[in-house]
Amino acid sequence: MDANPTLVLRDALPSDRAFLLALYTSTRADEFAHLGWPVEMEHAFMKMQFEAQRGDYERRHPGARCQVIQLHRCPVGRLWVAEDARSITVLDISLVAELRGQGIGGECLRRVLRRADAARRDVELQVVRGNPAQRLYERLGFLPVGAGDVRVAMVRKPTSATPNPSEEIHDEQA
Secondary structure: OOOOOOEEEEEOOHHHHHHHHHHHHHHHHHHHHOOOOOHHHHHHHHHHHHHHHHHHHHHHOOOOEEEEEEEOOEEEEEEEEEEOOOEEEEEEEEEOHHHOOOOHHHHHHHHHHHHHHHHOOEEEEEEEOOOOHHHHHHHOOOEEEEEOOOEEEEEEOOOOOOOOOOOOOOOEOO
16 A cells, blocks of 8 residues: 555646646756746746657657656646666656655655566666755665766665565556
């Protein structure tokens, strides 16, 4: 049973696009605040970056799942995951600003980790240097395996706990 039954992951739908764009923009707001761009220019740039990211994920990881994280039936984030025979890669996990640090991201990641453990697969992700989420990843057992100027690559090996093959990353199918 999930630790938080009101937390649901469901496949993103075309109707989620406006929410996902606003979420993406909110995760990059601090990065661009000091530039002093006109609102229209910043919005156009964020939309272009959002589409570029989506296109990149779809090209590099065909079949990856973009899911909307819902809390009490309200969209509060996204989880984008790619899988292959060896590993599960968390391409992105983002939450609305006011709900960060409240355990939602951790619960979503624990669901991914349970599925990975059941399948005996590694879980990989990257985190921007200095992002507070890195502490969460470390608490969940992720270890740094490489670092660039901007990002740290991390991996979490499967645990030796008895796997439960019924665990799923998703709660609902679109």
